[in-house]
Amino acid sequence: MNKYIAFDIGGTNVKHSVLLEDGTFIEKGKYNTRKATIKEFLDDLTATIKGYLQKYEISGIAISLPGFVNVETGYTEDAGAITILNGKNLKTLLENEISCTVEIENDGNCVALAEKFNGNAINCKDFVCITIGTGVGGGLFLNNKIFHGHTFRAGEIGYMLTPRSQTGSEIMSDNGSTSSLIRSYKDYKGLDENEVVEGKVIFQEAENNAEVALLIDKWIEGISFGVFNIAGTLNPEKILIGGGVSAREGFAEKIKEKLELQKEWEFIKVPIETCKHKNDAGMIGALKHFLTQNDIKSKSLY
Numbered sequence: 001m002n003k004y005i006a007f008d009i010g011g012t013n014v015k016h017s018v019l020l021e022d023g024t025f026i027e028k029g030k031y032n033t034r035k036a037t038i039k040e041f042l043d044d045l046t047a048t049i050k051g052y053l054q055k056y057e058i059s060g061i062a063i064s065l066p067g068f069v070n071v072e073t074g075y076t077e078d079a080g081a082i083t084i085l086n087g088k089n090l091k092t093l094l095e096n097e098i099s100c101t102v103e104i105e106n107d108g109n110c111v112a113l114a115e116k117f118n119g120n121a122i123n124c125k126d127f128v129c130i131t132i133g134t135g136v137g138g139g140l141f142l143n144n145k146i147f148h149g150h151t152f153r154a155g156e157i158g159y160m161l162t163p164r165s166q167t168g169s170e171i172m173s174d175n176g177s178t179s180s181l182i183r184s185y186k187d188y189k190g191l192d193e194n195e196v197v198e199g200k201v202i203f204q205e206a207e208n209n210a211e212v213a214l215l216i217d218k219w220i221e222g223i224s225f226g227v228f229n230i231a232g233t234l235n236p237e238k239i240l241i242g243g244g245v246s247a248r249e250g251f252a253e254k255i256k257e258k259l260e261l262q263k264e265w266e267f268i269k270v271p272i273e274t275c276k277h278k279n280d281a282g283m284i285g286a287l288k289h290f291l292t293q294n295d296i297k298s299k300s301l302y
Helices: 039-053 090-095 107-118 178-189 197-206 209-236 251-260 282-299
Strands: 002-007 012-018 026-033 060-064 075-078 100-107 128-133 136-142 238-242 273-276
Touching: 002 039, 002 107, 002 282, 012 039, 012 282, 026 039, 039 060, 039 090, 060 090, 060 107, 060 282, 090 100, 090 136, 090 251, 100 107, 100 128, 100 282, 107 128, 107 136, 107 282, 136 209, 178 197, 197 209, 209 238, 209 251, 238 251, 251 273
Parallel strands: 002 060, 060 100, 128 238, 238 273
Antiparallel strands: 002 012, 012 026, 128 136
């Protein structure tokens, strides 16, 4: 069975692995994302690839990357937190250094692809993934394929305007992300904006602090507004919630409780579930994208 190198590139860490084409992991690891210069960023990627090439026969390199990714060319007009890749083509840059085919897809789309590949959407032709993390992202899987949009910007759910937001925090990434919950908690506690606070600390304190529990409640309400809009717009078979916070017991149920408070929900409701894949979703989805792209390319030759 063929082996592939997969990367999930984030603003803080780069996760990497070797997988079989059925999604089985052989080896994986991670390193801190160095992104001050394009050289150091590429040096870390190529060093990791060369290390794997010394140990395995590799059939390709699959990458999950934030931002607006042209999946046909590899060009990123905007690469999110990896600003050094704005206006660059990582596919070309790597293929000039490494004798392997490289395929790149948006990170939110990779989550959706992972769920379709061997997750909680295997039997779905139409579903949406919403990822709750530092920001809010997503992937639209419609008519049995990822919907990229005219300029590869589809699925940018975090840009959705949601109601009852504070001035300056009108979009979902600014009021429905874990970072927005942390920001609200810091404001409530009078903490410096640079102080490090993990989301799990907030949930723990909420067990004995009604005001912190209310912060979480309002935050979940904000997420539910985005879910409501997606359901009403696309009418998918299901909506899957991903991101680290989705692993919390009963998280999807709390979102559904908020949705049930909206009387119109009964007309547009769809199942709300959590994603199967957590930290591995980006790498699994990147692999699925690679396999799909190269199957399309091989068929086009005949």
